[in-house]
Amino acid sequence: MKLGSALALLALAGCASDLAFKEPGAPSSDAAAYRQCYGANDCPPGSTCNELGSCVPLKASSDAGVFPSEAGLPPEVENKSEPPATGKQYLYVAIPQQDTVAKIDSLTLKVRAIKVGSSPGALRTVPGQDVAVVLNRLSGSASILRSRSDGGDEILTLKTAPGLNRLAIAPDGKHAVAYFDVLAAGPSPAAKQSYQEVTLLRLTPGQELAVNLTVGFRPAEVQFDSGSRFAFVVTEQGISTIELATIQKPAIVPLVPLLKDPLKEPKPAEVVITPDGKLALLRQTGVKGIRAVELATKAILDLPLASDATDLDLTPDGKLALVVLREGAAVVLVDLPADLADPKGIDSLSTAGYTVGQAELADDGQHAFLFSNATNQEVVLVADLAARALTVFPLKKGVRAVRPAPGGSTAVILHNKVPGAASSQEGVEGLIDKSWAYSLLSLPQSFARLQITEADPGQLAFAPDGKAAYLLLSNPAAGLRAVDAIDLTSFLCDTVSVGSPPVSVGVVPATQRVFVAQDHPLGRVTFLDTGTLATKTVTGFELNSYVIE
C-alpha cells in the first residue's frame, strides 16, 4: 500500500481555521507565528501595526492609505479569530504534497490516509459531523469525505472553478461555497486566476453537486443566514446573494450594491448581515455613520452618527447593532429594524474618559466587551446591552484583544506587550507592561486576574460550556512549547508542555479532548484529556504515507 507526503493544513472535524505546518524554508500560513504586533499598542509610540503585523511609523501607514484619526490615534486592528467548528471524533489534516488528507482518531490516535485531488488546501468540516470538505487547488476540485461507522470513508470529488482557496460551510451543513481570496493566495496568484468566480457545493448525500457562479469582484468573505437559505458573498462591488436551494446551473449571481457611487465613496471597511438575511450593515472609513442595505429591495439607508465607526457588530439574534465611535467617545446601540426608521430611538453610551475603538460581543448577546488596542490603556469596559449601561474594569496591562467565553459571563483578555525587555529597574508596573500576559475576567464576580506568561499568547479555544479555555504559548528561544489549560470557574491555570511549537488548538467535545497541532516537519498533534490533562501525541503521520511494501 502506497501513501502520500508533506503536511500543510490542519482542521479538526469542524475546525474552521486554516493552519499550515511550517515546511522547511517556508513561512507558516498562520501569520500569528510571525507577527510583530497585533495592535498599535504593541508598537513604539508614533507607530501603528499594519495588516501584516509589522510596526510601521504612522506616516508610512498614511502613505499606504491607512490614516490615523483626527486625534492622531493609530487605527484599530481587529484580530478576528474564527472559532473552530467542532465535529465529532476525527481530526482531518490536508497533506498537499501527497494529495492526501490524514484522518486522525482523537480517541485511538489511529491515522488513516485518504487520497483526494491534487494539492489539497482549504479544509472545513460540517458542524457536529465527521464530514470534511477539502479544496484541491491544483486539480480545481473539491473532495467531500464522509466518515463511516466502520472507520472508513466515502469520498466524492467534484469539479470546481480553478484556483479557489477558501471555503465556507452553511450552518446546516448542506451547502458550501468555495471562493478565491487574494489575501490568502500568497505573493503570486496564478496569472489567469479569476477574481469573480465561486463554486457552490451541495453536500446533501446523494444530491452532491458543484455549480460555478459569477459574483462581484474580489470576494472577501461569505456569510450565511441562520436558516441556511442564502449565501452572501461580500465583494468590492456589493453582495452577491446566492439562493442555495434553487441554483442548479451556472449563472451570474444577483448583486446588491453597497455603495451609491463606487467612484467617490470609500469601500466598506466591514460588512455584517443580519441572521434573517434581510439587512446588510456596513461602515466605511472616514464616513460618520453606518449604512443599512435591504438585500431584497437594494434600498440604501444611511444612518449618520457623531463620528466614523471603528467597529460594527451584530448580536446573534440580529436585533441589535453595536457601533463603536472611537472619536465620538460613544458606543451606539441600534435596535433593528426600528431605529433605522426612527433614529431617535438609538441609544448612545458615552465612553468619555476612555478610548474605546472595538467591541467583542458575547455569544448570548447580553454583553459587549469594549476596548482599544491603539493605546496602552489598561481598562476594558463592559456594556450591558439589556440595561444599556457600561461598567469599567481596570486592568494591569493594555488590551490587544478580548475573547468572550461561551455563555458570556467570562472573557479572556489578551494583552499587548510594550516594546523592550522587562527590567526590574522599571518597577513592578514597568515589568508587567513589558511582559506577555493575559487576564481572566469574571462579570458576575467583577473580578479580573492577570496571568504573566513567558510567551506571546497565541491561539485560544474554549470548551463549548464556557468552563475552560486553552491558550497556546510558544517561545522557541526560551524552549517554551505549551498550552495553558485555564479553568474559567476558578481562574486557575495548568501549563501542559508539548513537543513542538504549538500552532493551533481546538476542542473535540464528543471525545472530551482538546487537540493541539504543532509545527513539526512530519506533522504532530497532541490530544489533551479535558478532565485529567493527560496527553496523547501522534507524530510523523505524514511518514505513514511513505511506508512501502
Place this chain on the structure above:
Amino acid sequence: MLARRSVLLPLGLLLAAGCGERARLWGVPLAVQGPLKAGGQALWVDGTRGAVFALSPGEGGAAPSLASGALPRNASFVAPTPAGDLLLVLSRGKEAIYRDQSAEEPGLSVLRPSAGAAPELVRFYPLAAGLDRLAVAGDGKQAVAYSSGAPGQAGVFHNPNEVALLDLTQPPGPENPVRRTVRSFGSAPIGVVFSPPMPIPAPSGPAHSLALVLAKGYLTFLDLGHPSRREITVPLVKPESSESVTPAQVLFSRETVFVRADGASDLYSLTLAARTPQAPDENDFLPSINQPSSGRTPLDVALFRDQKRDLLLTANASGDLALIDAATSQFSLIPVGSPVDTLLLTPREEPTLALVYSKRSPAPRIHFVELKGLADGLTKNLTTRKLDQAVHQLVATPDGKQALVVHNDARTVVSILDLVGEHHTVSPIHGQLPLGSFDFASGAAGSYLVGVSAGLSRLGLLDLANLHTADLRLDSSPSRVLALGDRILVDHGAPEGRVTVVPRAGASRDECQVLSGFLLAGLLDRELED
C-alpha cells in the same frame, strides 16, 4: 678429495631436489582473528591458511590443550552465537588462479567447539561473495548475512543491498539461505537487528520474528517466518528531505519497535498493526509510525516497564532526561544540569535503576535514577554521586550487584560501584596504568574482575566480594584477558600465538602455564597449499 666430491655431488643433487617452488601462501601475512570465547574454549581463526585453533583451558585439574582444524579461507567475519555455544565464520572464498589450486566458495561455516578437540564443522552455507557481515538472532536460530560496503569487494558488480536469510537450525538447501535484495533509496544496510517474538495482533496473535535491516534514512522489516513475503520499508525522513538520519538504537516492546536515530530529534515508534493480506506475498501486519518526543534530542534511550506502562527514558543533548510514555507520548523532563548521553539500566531483566553519565564529555559524576514511580517522582528519583575521576565507562558485573566504573586515569584505574545498597558506595581502585582489557571470572574461587594493561606485565585480580586485590607477574606484556569460567587466559598478542593460562584466581605462577607458538603448530608438517 674424492670422498668430498663424491659427497658433494649426491648432496648437491639432494639439495636441488629439496629446493622446489614453495607455495605463494608463504608470502601472505597471517590474518588471525581472536581470541573469541565459544563453547568454553578460546578460539583463533586464521583466514590466510583457513585454520581454527582452539584452546581448552582444562577442567578439573587437567592441563590446557590445543587443537586445530581446517576452515574455508579468507574469513571476513567471525563471531560466536549469543549463547556462546557455536562459532560462526563468514569466508569470502577463494578462486583457483594457479595450477593445483583448488577453489573454495564463499559462505558461512558453523563450528561447534569440543573440549580438547578441534571445533567440528557443523554446517556450511554457500553465500554470495560480497556478504561479509553477519547478524544473529538472540536465540541463535536465525541469521542475516549482509555486506559491509567496504571498498575492494570482488567482482565487476557488487550489490550492497543483497542479504541472505539463514535458518541455522536447518541444513543448507535451495531455500536456505534465502537471497534477496532489500529495497534501497540510495544507501545500503548498516546493520541488522532481530526482534523477539512479537504477537501480531498483540497480545495473543501469532508470534512474528522479524529482522530489521537498518540503513541511512530508513529501515526495512523482513518477516523471518515468511521469507518470501515482501519487505516493508519504513522511512525515517521524507524522501525530499535533506536531513541525514541514521538509525542508531532499536528497542522492542510487546507490539512496538522503538528507534533512536542519529540526526533525528524525535524517537520513532513503529506499532505493528495487524491486517489481512490481500496477496500471498503481502504481510499480515503494517507498521504505523509515531514519533514520541520530549522536544529534546535524545542521545541514548532505554525502555522499561513501570505500573504496567512502557516508558522510555532518554538522555538528551540538552543535559536533561526525559521520561516518555510510549503509548501516549506524554513526557516529563528531569533536569540534570550536566551533559548526559549514556544510560545503563540494571538489573538487565526488569530494571529498577538507571545509571546515567556522559561518555562524550566524561565527568566525575554518576546520576542514579530510581525507575519505580519515576513518572510521579521525577527529580525526586534522581540522585548524583561525585567521584574523584571522570567516568569513561560503566559496566555491570554479571550478577548485577555491582558496576565497574572505568576511569581513564593512570592512578585511579577503576571504581567499584555498589548497586544493591541504598547508599551506592563507590570504591576507587588504584593502579599504575589505565585498564586496557578486563573481564569477569567466576567459579569456586568467587567472582573476580581480571584486568591487564599493555606495558605492564602483570595480571590484576580484584575480588568483587571484598575488593581484595591480587597481582600475578606475567612473562611478557599482555594484550587481552579472557575469563572462561574460573580460568583466566591472558593473550599476549604475539603473532605466533602466546597465552598464559591461569587455572584460577589466586593461582601462583607455578600453577600457570604459558602456551607459545600454537598459531604456527604443524606449519612445517605438511605442504601449504595455495
